[in-house]
Amino acid sequence: MDVVGSIIHFLERLGGKTVEVVERPAKKIPSGKSVQERLKALKEIQMEIEREKEEKHEQELEEIIEWRKREIQASFSDRIAEVILHYFKGPVLAITNSLKGLDKDLYRANMMISKEKYVATMLIVSIFSAIFLMLFSYLIYLPSDIVILTGLLGFMGGFLYMRYYPKMVWKRRVTEVERALPYALRHMASLISAGVGIAEAMLSVSRADYGPISEEFELILRDMRTGSSFEDALTKFEQKMASESVSRVVKQILRAVKFGGNLSEILYKMAEDFSFEYRMKLVEYVQKVNGISFIYMFLTIVMPTMFVVGILAGSIMNQRLVMQPEALAVILLFAFPGVSFIIINMIKKGEPR
Incomplete structure (x- = not known):
């Protein structure tokens, strides 16, 4: 056992x-x-x-x-852009390399997107523009060659619009930054006069609701936290905006910090100067718009009506159509609205900053 x-x-x-x-x-x-x-x-x-x-x-x-x-x-456009970038990576990279300065435009517009993905989005918008114009041309019974031509024009127009869209966003951000400068400068001046440092004053502005200028101040402070000096961060902000007003503010701040001076009084004085300049520009702009408004009403209301009446009168006198309905539709739907768009764009560009 x-x-x-x-x-x-x-x-x-x-x-x-x-x-x-x-x-x-x-x-x-x-x-x-x-x-x-x-x-x-x-x-x-x-x-x-x-x-x-x-x-x-x-x-x-x-x-x-x-x-x-x-x-x-994720948005629908982002998902489509990912698909385009995945299956057509070669053509997208080729187009990206041919577009010089796109990365700089995206950086200035504060658009957090890669160049390749943005180019894929450009192609998507261009394709949809071409399809839309081709369908519209087909529905108004235009000839097939005109339909193809409008499709090509739609593709080119969509591509060019998306190429310059970051620049438009950047210019709009610069305009909003310049408009908010007096308020932000007064905010900083009041804090500095109370004994707060310049960095803490900029932090307060970044946390306030001043629009793009608050976002830009947050980026300045982020650069400083990652090792950049105060001068380098402000200089980077100046180069990004490429604005005369922003350049004046940056130079005055750096001069006061480097050589000494009452920074709060300097900021108050610049805020008042910017406010006065904006008021003067606004008065001139209102006077200019009053003169253009008559021309705009004539080109968008009176002239199309006179054009249609003239076509009808000529057709009745000649007992036949002076102009084909397709051509008349194109003129009424594209020519006169195009002129109106040009006038509105001119008025918008003349708006004081």
Whole structure:
């Protein structure tokens, strides 16, 4: 019996070691005196391994769900741009390399998007513009060659519009920054006169609701936190805006910080100067708009009516159509609205900044 017991004891030890080496469980099997204790320990280890597998599976499912949520939250244009960039990466990269200065325009417009993805978006807008104009030309029964021509013009127009869109955004941001400058300068001057430092005053402006100038001040402070000096961060802001008003403010601040001076009084004085200049420009702008408004009404209301009446009168006198309905539709739908758009654009560009 002693020999049989020794053999059983040896086999139990050998089985425990084999399970421990092969499966390498998270917990070591306790050395028990009976087979039941060892079986119980093995069952607990097996349950623990299954729980770990379930937790890992649940974690993978959570990651997939989170990824799907981010994908759904992304805009439709972003998802299409990702598809275009994935399947047509070669042509997109070729167009990107041919467009010089696009990265600078995106940076100035504060558009946080890569050049390649923006070019993919440009292609999407161009294709949709071409399809829309071709469908419109087809619905008004234009000839097939005109339909193709309008499609090409739509593609080119959409591409050129998207190419210069960052510049338009940048100019609009500069305009908004210049408009908010007097308020931001008064804000900073009041804090500095109370004993607050220039960096803390800029932080207060960045947390206020002054529009793009608050965003730009936040970028200045971010550059300073990442190791840039105060002078370098302000100079970078000046170069990004490329504005005479912003350049004056930056130079005055740097001069006051470097050589000393009452910075709060300087900021107050510049704020008053900017406000006075804006009021004078606004008076001139109102006078100019009053003169252009008569021309705009004549070109958009009176002239189209006179044109249609003239076409009808000429057709009645000649007892035939002087102009084809398709050509008349094109003139009324594109020519006169185009002139109106040009006049509105001229008025908008003359708006004081």
